[in-house]
Amino acid sequence: EIVMTQSPATLSVSPGERATLSCRASQSVSSNLAWYQRKPGQAPRLLIYGASTRATGIPDRFSGSGSGTEFTLTISSLQSEDFAVYYCQQYYNWPLTFGGGTKVEIK
Amino acid sequence: EVQLLESGGGLVQPGGSLRLSCAASGFAFSSYAMTWVRQAPGKGLEWVSSISGRGDSTHYTDSVKGRFTISRDNSKKTLYLQMNSLRAEDTAVYSCANNGGYDYYMDVWGKGTTVTVSS
Numbered sequence: 001e002i003v004m005t006q007s008p009a010t011l012s013v014s015p016g017e018r019a020t021l022s023c024r025a026s027q028s029v030s031s032n033l034a035w036y037q038r039k040p041g042q043a044p045r046l047l048i049y050g051a052s053t054r055a056t057g058i059p060d061r062f063s064g065s066g067s068g069t070e071f072t073l074t075i076s077s078l079q080s081e082d083f084a085v086y087y088c089q090q091y092y093n094w095p096l097t098f099g100g101g102t103k104v105e106i107k
Numbered sequence: 108e109v110q111l112l113e114s115g116g117g118l119v120q121p122g123g124s125l126r127l128s129c130a131a132s133g134f135a136f137s138s139y140a141m142t143w144v145r146q147a148p149g150k151g152l153e154w155v156s157s158i159s160g161r162g163d164s165t166h167y168t169d170s171v172k173g174r175f176t177i178s179r180d181n182s183k184k185t186l187y188l189q190m191n192s193l194r195a196e197d198t199a200v201y202s203c204a205n206n207g208g209y210d211y212y213m214d215v216w217g218k219g220t221t222v223t224v225s226s
Contacts, residue, residue, distance in 0.1 A: 032210065032212075034212035034213070036152070036213070038152075042218070043202065043216040043217060043218045043219070044144075044152070044202070044204075044213070044216045045216070046207075046212065046213060046214055046215070046216075049207055049210070049212045049214075050210075055214070087151065087152050089152075089154075089212065089213070091210055091211040091212050094166050095154060095166070095168050095169070096142075096154040096157070096166075096211055097154065098151060098152040098153065098154065099151070100151050101151045101152075
């Protein structure tokens with residue numbers, strides 16, 4: 001099983017600032033990496049797939065990078081609606097696995 | 108607009124059974140793999156099971172193998188999860204999602220249905 005490790009667990013950021021979230025895989029997943037946003041009471045939303053491709057309708061302040069074992073989600077200028085929990089997920093092989101999540105909170 | 112609506116959750120005793128349903132609309136259901144993901148209280152997302160578009164290929168996380176069965180009825184555009192021998196640790200919100208093309212990332216998600224296993 002590929003273990004996905006996200007850091008930090010919590011990120012305190014002021015609105016308008018840049019946020020950088022990390023995701024590490026225990027072995028290479030090539031570019032088979034997705035990022036999701038989850039807000040309380042809402043369905044998770046796909047942000048990024050293929051490590052760097054934005055999903056339909058996702059603002060360009062969200063960007064993904066990396067390949068192999070190291071990945072980054074960057075939110076260039078945090079808006080109020082971006083405070084949420086973010087998860088990475090590998091789909092390189094079975095079982096599919098998620099990281100433990102990074103909570104982005106208001107500083 | 109792609110929509111997924113789960114149903115069938117509830118309170119069940121340990122050892123009991125439930126069948127979850129996920130009604131899909133707004134996309135060519137039979138062309139897409141589908142997945143169930145759960146989130147236990149205070150925990151993160153956990154993949155449960157996936158099924159190919161034609162239903163001829165299925166995958167399960169180890170903790171549910173032999174107890175849960177994923178299936179689909181493409182004529183009804185509905186995904187199912189039959190859950191038997193339920194345990195307290197199966198308590199979670201269960202969400203369905205459609206997968207992206209040939210890859211198993213989760214494109215659109217439903218809001219989920221709550222399963223509580225308790226005596």
